[in-house]
Each structure stands twice: as structure tokens, then as C-alpha cells.
Amino acid sequence: QVQLVESGGGLVQAGSSLRLSCAASGRTFSNYAMGWFRQAPGKEREFVAAVNRLGSYLYYADSVKGRFTISRDNAKRTVYLQMNSLKPEDTAVYYCAARFTPSDSYYYSERDYAYWGQGTQVTVSS
DSSP, X not given: OEEEEEEOOEEEETTOOEEEEEEEEESOGGGEEEEEEEEOTTSOOEEEEEEXXXXXXXXXXXXXXXXXXXXXXXXXXXXXXXXXXXXXXXXXXXXEEEEEOSSSOOOXXXXXXXXXXXXXXXXXXX
């Protein structure tokens, strides 16, 4: 089992940047593929970005491609989401998620992830 704690959210103006962090504890971090999801008020949770266990494969939702970057530091047991050129529509609670896997795959469906953090609020004002 792995425990996940997100941090780095906040209130920013449109066009600003934020970096979210997700710190993991528990099992060997490099055995887990990681993902970021978000949920805006009144909407379903949606996929944002994913990275495989070694950080060699990255995948993004079209809505954030070119603005957000996912990365991971296995030595620090942390996954990051660098968010640039933020828009009001990026406002949401952001969650990180983990899936144990021996493969090099990444995953973009909620159902593929067994472990979730508590979320961090990102609010972008216009």
C-alpha cells in the first residue's frame, strides 16, 4: 500500500504558474505508475496527466498539453505537476493517484488507480 499527500495548490491569477507535489510513503515508489486528475465543482473527475513508473513515458489530456508537465523523482518519492499559463477553467481540486505495476505502462483511467491522495485546491482567477 502507498499513501499519497498532495501540496502546492493555491489561488493564482490567469497566466500564472503553480507546481503541485505529491509525496508518497509506503511501498517502493518506483513500482508505481502515477497520475494527476482534477475535479471542478459540479463536474466529474477528469484525467490530467500520467507518468510511468520510471518516468520515461508521459501522457497528457488535450486540455493541458503544452501547458502542464508531469515529472517524478523516485529518489524523493515524489511526483510533480508543473502548471503554466493557468486558465480559470483549470480551477479544480487536483488529485494524485498511484497504481502498482511491473510494466512501463502509464494509465489515464480512474479505474486503473487504486491509491489516491486527499486533493489540493487550485483556483485561477480571471
